[in-house]
Amino acid sequence: MATPVAHKGATQAAKVEAMTALDLLMRPELVTAARDYFENVQQAPKSIQAAAAAGRQAGRLAEQRDDGSVQAGAAKVLLRPDEVQSYLEQLGIAYPPPMPPAPSTTKPQQ
Numbered sequence: 422m423a424t425p426v427a428h429k430g431a432t433q434a435a436k437v438e439a440m441t442a443l444d445l446l447m448r449p450e451l452v453t454a455a456r457d458y459f460e461n462v463q464q465a466p467k468s469i470q471a472a473a474a475a476g477r478q479a480g481r482l483a484e485q486r487d488d489g490s491v492q493a494g495a496a497k498v499l500l501r502p503d504e505v506q507s508y509l510e511q512l513g514i515a516y517p518p519p520m521p522p523a524p525s526t527t528k529p530q531q
Contacts, residue, residue, distance in 0.1 A: 423431070445452055505511040 445455075500508050501511060507516075509516045
């Protein structure tokens with residue numbers, strides 16, 4: 422059995438649905454406007470622009486050049502294991518973050 426709060430919520434939801442159905446039956450222009458919105462806004466053709474420039478594969482952080490170097494933008498995010506111990510250290514993030522001092526467990530002296 423549902424709780425009183427759940428029952429009240431379900432009753433309110435049923436009332437909203439019933440009133441919406443009545444509005445749609447009594448005002449056919451709402452149905453026309455809803456269909457127009459659905460077909461011309463929600464289902465409108467969408468243009469998708471490629472994230473990568475022409476000639477490159479999407480999803481790659483860097484492309485290695487013939488001389489072995491990496492593009493300038495990707496060099497700062499590629500892990501350099503010979504220089505740092507972790508990727509977070511390379512990005513300058515202290516982990517784990519410093520912990521606050523523990524509260525004192527001694528009783529104050531009187």
